[in-house]
Amino acid sequence: MTAGSPPSGGDALEGATPADTRKSPLWLRPFEAVAALLMLTITVLLLTAVISRYVFGKPLVWSDEVVSICFIWLTMLGAAIAVHRNEHLRLALFVDLMPERVRSFVHAFALMAMAAMLVALIPSAVEYAKDEWFIHTPALDLPNSFRVASIAFGFIAMLGLILLYAGRTVRKTELALAVVLVAAIAAACWALSPQLMKLGTTNIAIFLIGFVAVCLVAGVPIAFCFGIGAVCYLAFSTHVPLSVVIGRMDEGMSSLVLVSVPIFVLLGCVLDATGMGKAIVDFLASLLGHIKAGMSYVLLGSLFIVSGISGSKVSDMATVAPALFPEMKRRGHKPREMVALLATGAAMADTVPPSIVLIVLGAVAGVSIAGLFQAGFVIAMVLLLMLLVLARWKARHENMHGAKRAPMKLVGRFLLIAAPALALPFLIRTAVGEGVATATEVSTVAVVYALFVGQVMYGGIGLRKFYDMLVETAALSGVVLLVLGAASAMAWSITQSGVVQQLSTFLTTLPGGWIAFMAVTIVVFVILGCLLEGLPAVLLLAPIMFPIARKLGIHDIHYSMVIVCAMNVGLMMPPIGVGFYIACRIGDAPPDEVIGAIWPYLVALMVGVLVIAAVPWISTVAL
Structure with a gap:
């Protein structure tokens, strides 16, 4: 997120701000370095696998597993970097029409809604990683926890970045009011959950349409809107554990077909x-x-x-x-x-x-x-x-x-x-x-x-520029794939209803x-x-x-x-x-x-x- 101003809209898929115009704080640079290394590793490994299979006729049976591990870590690190950069896709039209004082409070509410979703999902993400320890990959015989631990790590990193940003840019009174409002909504839904469970498909209109629409109008990033809708629907109107959300997100973000998304994003950066x-x-x-x-x-x-x-x-x-x-x-x-x-x-x-x-x-x-x-x-x-x-x-x-x-x-x-x-x-x-x-x-x-x-x-690309492109690719890919994961969880919730x-x-x-x-x-x-x-x-x-x-x-x-x-x-x-x-x-x-x-x-x-x-x-x- 951009320090000193409320989030604004942007096209998360392409990204509107060149990476080399930003100066990241020192504490964020290790995240960016690891993300760039993961992006480079995926690209080199995929190319090596293609050459090994088509030129030498010897497929690398372990390459897909390594790429899968690197890919989901890249996604979650990129999503965290995008939180800091304010690149997550959101609808800013209604927020921009609000008076300044109202906009400031709505901004605080949006931040606390995002934080509340992450707080609700982090325990389930940690538990999901523990459960996957007993599932091993077929080629490398590694516990799947090495891969899915990225989800818990990414959620914790995003939560920390949101709270840091809120502490710097939101007035304490507005922040406190936003915390109280979000907590009151959650408490009311929890208290009414026995009645809500009797409403059946009406809960779709309440949570997966109503809550999502309110969050969209408030400028909450779309990935978080979908996540909030799915979490609230499952937590307050069903007996389904929230670990299902993590599982759906994992499945939605982990397909090897989607590895081409960051590669083509990188290709667009090279073109520019x-x-x-x-x-x-x-x-x-x-x-x-x-x-x-x-x-x-x-x-x-x-x-x-x-x-x-x-x-x-x-x-x-x-x-x-x-x-x-x-x-x-x-x-x-x-x-x-x-x-x-x-x-x-x-x-x-x-x-x-x-x-x-x-x-x-x-x-x-x-x-x-x-x-x-x-x-x-x-x-x-x-x-x-x-x-x-x-x-x-x-x-x-x-x-x-x-x-x-x-x-x-x-x-x-x-x-x-x-x-x-x-x-x-x-x-x-x-x-x-x-x-x-x-x-x-x-x-x-x-x-x-x-x-x-x-x-x-065409003149080539310097090493510094190439590094910036790798980081930019990681951030934009994290945005796309986090939306995909959250949409998968929400779509599953709608289907199950x-x-x-x-x-x-x-x-x-x-x-x-x-x-x-x-x-x-x-x-x-x-x-x-x-x-x-x-x-x-x-x-x-x-x-x-x-x-x-x-x-x-x-x-x-x-x-x-x-x-x-x-x-x-x-x-x-x-x-x-x-x-x-x-x-x-x-x-x-x-x-x-x-x-x-x-x-x-x-x-x-x-x-x-x-x-x-x-x-x-x-x-x-x-x-």
């Missing part, structure tokens, strides 16, 4: 640091910049290609905007139109491999990541076409005075410089789509490739069959994409909605593409969408002005989503 993205932008600008709507085409094309390298919306926008916006302004493009196109272009490109959302969705819903990558490329092209048509219509009066075709010699030089970067997204898609390598394996190969090419052709069976019966009997269900899905994910940011929405609802979709005969890949596209529309939809405000910040344009300009682009995306939903063939043609 080496300037590979800028090389792509320069080439496209030299090729298309002279035609009407050419710079809009370049912007959208750059987002499409760069997204296939970084997997990060913020990284994509931060790479493309500074390179293109000055020339677009010179040609008469208005800042609000440029930012609107930037935001919706980033939403369009979010299904281009390697998409972190697709990787996580595949792990949560049990859908083939290779299939998602193949379909995602086609789906992004459909949405790209919608935006290109709208951009061309809007550019019908564009001032082309002074725009000249770049000499072919210059285009060729830019192509030569950009070629290694242009090859990377196609390398990733082909390797995964053809089954040559898994998403995890190809992510490691891509990082090594990008580091090598960056060192040889029996409400999913009732929801399934209702949705499968809607008039209109699968088409009506798909329409409901689009509405739900657009709304939740606004409120929660897309990834938490997917994590929370995927385990609930996919079984219903399968009952109705909807293909997993088709359904995946619809929900990801719908949530991306919500992410960029004002006045709540987090991505919208990040695009305004990157493009340096007032949100009030951009709101009016972005709606035609959102409508174009929505038309694309409806086409994708209505025509399953589009999602499955590449399979």
Whole structure:
């Protein structure tokens, strides 16, 4: 958290503040050093395993176990570092609208709610680690406690950081009142638990909707909101022990498929640091910049290609905007139109491999990541076409005075410089789509490739910068995976309540069959994409909605593409969408002005989503 000010919103998936601009306190640096070492170990070990298997034909049977141990420790250390840095995803819209005095107290309440959840879970996390001592890993014969002890350690570290921050930044009277309020709510729920247990599924509305909504409005990070909902529901309305929450979180964060998340985050950092993205932008600008709507085409094309390298919306926008916006302004493009196109272009490109959302969705819903990558490329092209048509219509009066075709010699030089970067997204898609390598394996190969090419052709990365990138990757990965773990616990709680069976019966009997269900899905994910940011929405609802979709005969890949596209529309939809405000910040344009300009682009995306939903063939043609 940032000292001296209440937490504010941010896109936890990508992170908005470069790591090398922060100065960590001395006591936090050992955490960062260990996290960086773990990240490096995972990358090197995965690469070694790939080489050993494919080159020498000798798989390292123990490598997965070591990676699994390092991975969960990286997740919990990264989550703790992100607490200090204020990078956990939260909804700040309502907090920012409050008067200063009220905001200060709500901030104190949010901190104490986070602390209360951790206090409730730490004993269960410790007990869980003790119980796992008797379970040994098959290859190394190590007690599983060495791995799961990270959860208790991470909770204790986060609790300490929250209390330190609260002591420094919150007035003692407000802090005391917040402690009393949180304690009073907990005591009241405990006293009423016999009555609450008789309410059945009504407790879903009280705890998993009501408590979570209050915490969201108060600015509690989304991972903690989910955790609070699950803990309160189980503790006050059931006899289920809280160790179940720890088990669900462990299961949600531990899949080896998810190891590709931090690797692709690191790849995005390498892209930014080496300037590979800028090389792509320069080439496209030299090729298309002279035609009407050419710079809009370049912007959208750059987002499409760069997204296939970084997997990060913020990284994509931060790479493309500074390179293109000055020339677009010179040609008469208005800042609000440029930012609107930037935001919706980033939403369009979010299904281009390697998409972190697709990787996580595949792990949560049990859908083939290779299939998602193949379909995602086609789906992004459909949405790209919608935006290109709208951009061309809007550019019908564009001032082309002074725009000249770049000499072919210059285009060729830019192509030569950009070629290694242009090859990377196609390398990733082909390797995964053809089954040559898994998403995890190809992510490691891509990082090594990008580091090598960056060192040889784009100026390289210094050791200090690389260390900062490793720490940044750990923090951002901790944010993503903590949300995943907490959402897994909350989704399990909802499932066990029996409400999913009732929801399934209702949705499968809607008039209109699968088409009506798909329409409901689009509405739900657009709304939740606004409120929660897309990834938490997917994590929370995927385990609930996919079984219903399968009952109705909807293909997993088709359904995946619809929900990801719908949530991306919500992410960029004002006045709540987090991505919208990040695009305004990157493009340096007032949100009030951009709101009016972005709606035609959102409508174009929505038309694309409806086409994708209505025509399953589009999602499955590449399979």
